Amino acid sequence: MSELHEPLLAWYDAHARDLPWRGDGATPWSVMVSEFMLQQTPVTRVEPVHRLWMETWPTPADLAAAPSGEAVRAWGRLGYPRRALRLHAAATAIVERYAGEVPSSYDDLRALPGVGDYTAAAIATFGYGRRHAVLDTNVRRVLARLVSGVELPPVAATAGEKRLAESLLPHDEGDAATWSIALMELGALVCTAARPRCEACPVVGECAWRAAGYPAYDGPPRKGQTWAGTDRQVRGRLMAVVREAEGAVPKPRLDRAWDDDTQRDRALASLLTDGLLVETPDGYALPG
DNA sequence: AAACCGTGGCG
């Protein structure tokens, strides 16, 4: 089609990582599990957890039959444990609405808990070979550089980016899926946020950012997430204690996880509200 | 729609 497709597809064929949710062994469910885990978490940390998860719960029905707390425990230290809860809820919905089969349409997927625009497009595309624009942080950055000639995409995804991604999508369904995963892989391995490896880029000759002389990002400041001292840190501490415990954790033991009483209790209350913890006669535990 | 939600690796 364009001067972009052939070199990128060839590059992907030669350089794609061999990941458990790709290739012959992959199922729509394994793709779906990977997409949940990969929301804001790097591939290297997802891989081992994904393998164990698929051994434990090979189908949505297997996960739905387990207590949600088991999903949270198996989630381990991937971060954002609400994703584990949402994946469990999504599996339950799949059993109830679709007889245990991961749906293949974007709209059905999009209606599941924890599935937003990106994840719905990704599951439909990589799980079923459907043709959708898959606009993740990698694709947004690659297109910003390659086509728009800027270092970084806008802070929030725009309709223009969506239109651009759709306009570049190969017409053939199979090619479209490979094109999208190739764009993502290029962003992950070569066209990285910091220190892009342009010398290894298969489409460097077409790159608008390079042609413009690599102008630095000049948009609105991108807010970094604060961490130290936030409720998120406290929640993480509390969850780590309960996750690593056998059964319920007595309140005094949780109290040791954070000094500030007010903040600790607020964090604990929010975990209960989220359903990540439950209160029992013996203390606090993962939901049964 | 801006803020919130974990965790760890890297330069």
Place this chain on the structure above:
DNA sequence: TCGCCAAGGTT
């Protein structure tokens, strides 16, 4: 060292 960032979603 420490800020940045990693296949986002929800409210």
